[in-house]
Amino acid sequence: METGELSTSPLVIAIDGPSGSGKSSVSKAVARSLGLSYLDTGAMYRAATWWCLHSGIELTDATAVADAVRAMPLVMGVDPAAPTVTVGGTDIGEAIRETSISASVSAVATNLDVRAELGRLQRAAIEEAGHADSFSQGRGIVAEGRDITTVVAPDADVRVLLTASEEARLARRSLEVHGDADAASVEATRDQVLRRDADDSTVVQFHVAADGVVTVDSSDLDFDQTVQAVLDVVAAR
Ligand SMILES: Nc1ncnc2c1ncn2[C@@H]1O[C@H](COP(=O)(O)OP(=O)(O)O)[C@@H](O)[C@H]1O
Numbered sequence: 001m002e003t004g005e006l007s008t009s010p011l012v013i014a015i016d017g018p019s020g021s022g023k024s025s026v027s028k029a030v031a032r033s034l035g036l037s038y039l040d041t042g043a044m045y046r047a048a049t050w051w052c053l054h055s056g057i058e059l060t061d062a063t064a065v066a067d068a069v070r071a072m073p074l075v076m077g078v079d080p081a082a083p084t085v086t087v088g089g090t091d092i093g094e095a096i097r098e099t100s101i102s103a104s105v106s107a108v109a110t111n112l113d114v115r116a117e118l119g120r121l122q123r124a125a126i127e128e129a130g131h132a133d134s135f136s137q138g139r140g141i142v143a144e145g146r147d148i149t150t151v152v153a154p155d156a157d158v159r160v161l162l163t164a165s166e167e168a169r170l171a172r173r174s175l176e177v178h179g180d181a182d183a184a185s186v187e188a189t190r191d192q193v194l195r196r197d198a199d200d201s202t203v204v205q206f207h208v209a210a211d212g213v214v215t216v217d218s219s220d221l222d223f224d225q226t227v228q229a230v231l232d233v234v235a236a237r
């Protein structure tokens, strides 16, 4: 597409990667820059976890968890300047970031019936963002998670695997959660990042780029450089 030319068909950008690689922050910035909607699919797994815990469901009861998720009144706000997560009218945007949710979300994300249901909702949201009357000025969406490039939107116009070294990811998450990246803070972050990635990767592969997926390694890039690297992939499509 030439610079300045108006796109007529919706643009779908899929971004996957491990915890702390920068998916959420970079995807939001890319969406804002291009005037697209933004879908945080990890937030949907977190919302499902919150909903089950809130409903008193044992996360080890796979059938009860799947039934509860199918009944969950979830609404995802896709404005990248102010993304929201509400369940039955309750804003749970902050609650889903608590450590208790981070610690237990993999139990829900590894439930295959839950993945089928949330995948269905994610495809619907991506489809919806392509309609002219959706929120955004442009038509289209940046959707990020673990299986967007491979399972949810394998036909996306742009598919990126955003990676970073374990060291960089732990330091970033530690800085974010503890305000510090000293040895003790990094150690306290290890479960949230590495154990969770190990559990999650039993059901979905997000460490190696699938065919046609472009890898952006942000280990040695700062935030702005990483956003630019993804925008360069979009421009080169
Ligand atoms: N390239 C980068 N360099 C330094 N910090 C970054 C970079 N990308 C993201 N961050 C920061 O790292 C933290 C984790 O990023 P986040 O977007 O939440 O990752 P993910 O969604 O992949 O878990 C955030 O505080 C974010 O601002």
Ligand SMILES: Nc1ccn([C@H]2C[C@H](O)[C@@H](COP(=O)(O)OP(=O)(O)O)O2)c(=O)n1
Pocket (backbone or CB within 6 Å): 018, 019, 020, 024, 041, 042, 043, 045, 046, 105, 106, 109, 144, 145, 146, 147, 148, 196, 200, 204
């Ligand atoms: N498409 C997706 C998105 C997230 N997940 C899982 C993996 C994670 O443990 C949880 C939460 O995802 P989230 O992106 O918020 O995780 P981070 O906080 O970035 O590490 O959901 C998934 O299985 N598939």
